Amino acid sequence: MTTLRAGWIITQRELAHWVREPWGPIFNLLFSVMLLLVFGFLFGGAIDIPGGGDYITFLLPGMMALSMMFGVESTATAMANDARKGITDRFRSMPIGSGSVALGRVGADMTNSAVELLVLIVGGLLIGWRITSDPGSAVLAVLLLLLLRFAVLWIGIFLGLTFRGEGATTAVQVLVWPIGFLSTAIVSAETMPAWLGALAAWNPLSATATAARQLFGNPTGITEGVLADHAVLLAIGWPLLLVAVFAPLSARAYRRLRG
Amino acid sequence: MNTLVAEGLRKRYGDLHALDGFDLHIPPGVIHGLLGPNGAGKTTVVKALTTLIDVDGGTATVAGFDVRTQSAQVRRRIGLIGQNAAVDEVLGGRQNLVMFGRLYGLGKAAARERADELLDTFGLTDAADRAVSTYSGGMRRRLDIAAGLILTPAVLFLDEPTTGLDPRARNEVWATVRETAARGTTVLLTTQYLDEADQLASEISVMNHGKIIANGTPEALKRQVGGDRVTVTIGQRDDLHHVAGRLAEAVGEPAVTDDDTRGVTFELPAGVTAVSGVVRALDDLGVTPEDLLLRRPTLDEVFLTLTEKEPAR
Ligand SMILES: Nc1ncnc2c1ncn2[C@@H]1O[C@H](COP(=O)(O)OP(=O)(O)O)[C@@H](O)[C@H]1O
Numbered sequence: 001m002t003t004l005r006a007g008w009i010i011t012q013r014e015l016a017h018w019v020r021e022p023w024g025p026i027f028n029l030l031f032s033v034m035l036l037l038v039f040g041f042l043f044g045g046a047i048d049i050p051g052g053g054d055y056i057t058f059l060l061p062g063m064m065a066l067s068m069m070f071g072v073e074s075t076a077t078a079m080a081n082d083a084r085k086g087i088t089d090r091f092r093s094m095p096i097g098s099g100s101v102a103l104g105r106v107g108a109d110m111t112n113s114a115v116e117l118l119v120l121i122v123g124g125l126l127i128g129w130r131i132t133s134d135p136g137s138a139v140l141a142v143l144l145l146l147l148l149r150f151a152v153l154w155i156g157i158f159l160g161l162t163f164r165g166e167g168a169t170t171a172v173q174v175l176v177w178p179i180g181f182l183s184t185a186i187v188s189a190e191t192m193p194a195w196l197g198a199l200a201a202w203n204p205l206s207a208t209a210t211a212a213r214q215l216f217g218n219p220t221g222i223t224e225g226v227l228a229d230h231a232v233l234l235a236i237g238w239p240l241l242l243v244a245v246f247a248p249l250s251a252r253a254y255r256r257l258r259g
Numbered sequence: 260m261n262t263l264v265a266e267g268l269r270k271r272y273g274d275l276h277a278l279d280g281f282d283l284h285i286p287p288g289v290i291h292g293l294l295g296p297n298g299a300g301k302t303t304v305v306k307a308l309t310t311l312i313d314v315d316g317g318t319a320t321v322a323g324f325d326v327r328t329q330s331a332q333v334r335r336r337i338g339l340i341g342q343n344a345a346v347d348e349v350l351g352g353r354q355n356l357v358m359f360g361r362l363y364g365l366g367k368a369a370a371r372e373r374a375d376e377l378l379d380t381f382g383l384t385d386a387a388d389r390a391v392s393t394y395s396g397g398m399r400r401r402l403d404i405a406a407g408l409i410l411t412p413a414v415l416f417l418d419e420p421t422t423g424l425d426p427r428a429r430n431e432v433w434a435t436v437r438e439t440a441a442r443g444t445t446v447l448l449t450t451q452y453l454d455e456a457d458q459l460a461s462e463i464s465v466m467n468h469g470k471i472i473a474n475g476t477p478e479a480l481k482r483q484v485g486g487d488r489v490t491v492t493i494g495q496r497d498d499l500h501h502v503a504g505r506l507a508e509a510v511g512e513p514a515v516t517d518d519d520t521r522g523v524t525f526e527l528p529a530g531v532t533a534v535s536g537v538v539r540a541l542d543d544l545g546v547t548p549e550d551l552l553l554r555r556p557t558l559d560e561v562f563l564t565l566t567e568k569e570p571a572r
């Protein structure tokens with residue numbers, strides 16, 4: 001059994017979950033849409049964007065980046081649950097390649113997040129968000145968003161394999177919020193206190209959000225600095241760095257199951 | 260040739276020797292019981308033999324293949340039923356079996372066919388399309404076992420398969436294990452219950468602190484730890500020791516008293532017939548017991564007897 005084929009079979013298991021229990025994923029999507037509406041309409045009026053522009057158009061790429069990052073939590077939860085319930089051990093006792101389990105997770109979560117992205121794009125277009133660049137740049141923006149998801153996937157696999165208790169899952173669920181807010185996903189770094197703004201500018205999430213804004217032709221809320229000048233480069237570099245760190249850590253955590 | 264051979268297996272977790280020179284030889288086609296209390300190392304044995312963990316020393320072969328150097332061949336010939344029912348709860352029973360079948364390398368059609376066969380064998384056809392989360396504990400366990408039998412393995416490993424199940428579900432699982440062995444699969448079953456090993460296994464190994472401390476047929480082991488036990492529960496605590504002493508005299512066996520349960524326990528080498536002696540003695544004393552129970556030795560007692568012979572660690 002090739003790792004690829006086994007990975008695909010494990011991915012299909014996830015797709016079958018959606019058919020059996022569609023409410024989980026649907027509520028997840030509704031949650032993203034709700035966040036979008038809350039920030040867009042409830043808080044939107046109070047938020048200024050340096051450099052000008054409409055808040056909804058500023059917000060949308062940020063929400064997309066945020067939901068990609070929040071995916072870390074579902075990855076970690078799924079990995080930890082399978083390990084706790086012994087399903088991972090069953091997979092490990094079968095004649096399949098050792099990368100199959102991770103590959104299955106990648107397939108499932110990337111599919112899931114691609115759908116989520118699509119919903120946000122359609123939802124955004126309905127409430128007035130516009131892509132004002134060329135199709136090529138827009139596609140690149142989507143790819144960069146998915147690259148961020150791919151990067152946090154490995155963080156999730158690592159966390160799920162390493163911390164298997166239910167408490168760990170909750171910790172991840174809580175921790176993603178400050179990390180998510182300490183970025184330019186929802187507000188511009190230039191409206192924050194200087195030190196916070198500097199921190200936010202170095203958040204990988206900010207790189208992807210800003211790059212997506214530039215590529216979609218939306219207001220970026222940034223007028224100067226490294227992030228403004230090299231957003232796309234950072235949005236490629238950060239995720240690659242995260243993968244370079246967490247993919248080997250995940251592989252090690254998987255090997256460590258061998259005690 | 261033995262289907263399963265383990266020699267001198269060692270596994271350390273920090274300072275703890277989870278396996279401390281573990282030996283086991285199992286001929287083909289039998290159900291072998293591995294009996295031991297919590298923490299004895301049973302799960303560690305199963306994990307080592309199913310290629311899930313690396314051992315620090317010793318060798319083991321399953322179906323003729325080395326678990327360390329030929330893990331792929333071993334995996335194709337084993338089924339693992341872990342301590343928890345490792346099936347997907349969201350999916351239906353059939354979906355689970357088809358998924359695992361395909362992971363074992365069967366094509367789609369073959370996997371479906373095999374799933375239907377197994378569902379039929381395990382009496383799960385009616386529930387095949389329901390989500391596993393709606394299954395009873397026994398059904399879940401049966402599905403779990405079915406998933407381990409997809410490729411008709413040479414060896415099936417069952418790690419405490421009935422712990423946490425009600426008596427009815429336990430009986431279902433026992434029947435399943437017997438059928439599996441009858442079809443020629445060698446079974447290694449771990450358990451904390453002598454009763455379970457007694458019911459299923461033709462040969463039992465008792466382990467503690469990471470190694471085997473006794474081997475034998477259930478009968479031989481029980482002979483080793485003495486005969487049946489009779490426990491008399493006395494109504495008045497104050498009378499306990501007095502009654503125990505008189506009973507011991509009458510029965511001719513030492514009595515073990517338990518103040519908490521007000522129980523007096525005798526070992527009866529002569530078996531069931533000796534109960535009448537106890538009853539007569541009670542009559543003579545004019546004591547009406549609250550309860551009188553005849554039973555097999557418990558694992559605790561098997562253990563105490565066996566570990567008394569074991570050198571201190
Ligand atoms: N991954 C582990 N890390 C540390 N200690 C472990 C680990 N797995 C098992 N142990 C220890 O090894 C001993 C044997 O465990 P185990 O094989 O699970 O026993 P059993 O299955 O007989 O209850 C126990 O003391 C247990 O705490």
Ligand SMILES: [Mg+2]
Binds near residue numbers: 301302418
């Ligand atoms: Mg155990």
